[in-house]
Amino acid sequence: MGRPPCCDKANVKKGPWTPEEDAKLLAYTSTHGTGNWTNVPQRAGLKRCGKSCRLRYTNYLRPNLKHENFTQEEEDLIVTLHAMLGSRWSLIANQLPGRTDNDVKNYWNTKLSKKLRQRGIDPLTHRPIADLMHSIGALAIRPPQPATSPNGSAAYLPAPALPLVHDVAYHAAGMLPPTPAPPRQVVIARVEADAPASPTEHGHELKWSDFLADDAAAAAAAAAEAQQQLAVVGQYHHEANAGSSSAAAGGNDGCGIAVGGDDGAAAFIDAILDCDKETGVDQLIAELLADPAYYAGSSSSSSSSSGMGWAGMGLLNAD
């Protein structure tokens, strides 16, 4: 059964908001709060859909929003988080005080993904494009795979033994200690305007199979790795929030991730892990890692990856 439209489209104005409409919406929300958005247009005297009002408020009118350009630190953080979380824009935006998911998504699509490509990094997988091409070439000369899944998802599974590149994302932002970091699974590329693409100059290489061990302990190790990275992110968030602690307060989404305060990093990590436990993603990861067919490129348990927890990040690049 299809859902009825959220509002009467015949009597609803669409398109750009006028200053008068903005003023009405602001006046209403400042005195009554947001509450039930479906009632807001009527009560505020607007011929708009409730969803449109909510979007206009959260993306443009909400207090403490930043409208200036993204900083280098914000760029680094977006790339880092995208490598770990994929296109979970709301989660990423939660770590950027004053930025909305729409802001981050637009900035990624229009600027950052291009910068990464110019640097020879594939923005989807965060891997060197040259390595991906090499892998595609290697796949082309493989014998036919038996019994691939009907939806063809196996074709998108990462090839084994891909070298992973760890460009410097953290040091500039003061995120990492100078000591060598333990091996990580994702490729983090600091996006600098004219920096040359030089994935091969990083001596540190990991084999994909090194990460994809075949027991649950490996899954736990992977989770610990991710946790470590999120701790770094949380630290940035804490620092960024030092001067604008209220900015992110209204941005918590359905996962209930609330960060801030002295233990903001830990809270964020716990919230992410809890969220993925609730959604069963951690279980899914464990199942995937335990499934030998996964490594053979013909996983029977692979499922649609978009929007699923860790899928999309470097850990499970099934995009």
Added chain:
DNA sequence: AAGGCGGTCAACCGCCGGGAT
């Protein structure tokens, strides 16, 4: 000067999950 073209970003659309009934 004008038209084409590409980049940017606000806004819309459809889907999904969760709470209420």
Added chain:
DNA sequence: CATCCCGGCGGTTGACCGCCT
């Protein structure tokens, strides 16, 4: 338990703007 309603999310669209030819 089923259904409805609402808010949230990610993907996509289209208007606007500046640059180039």
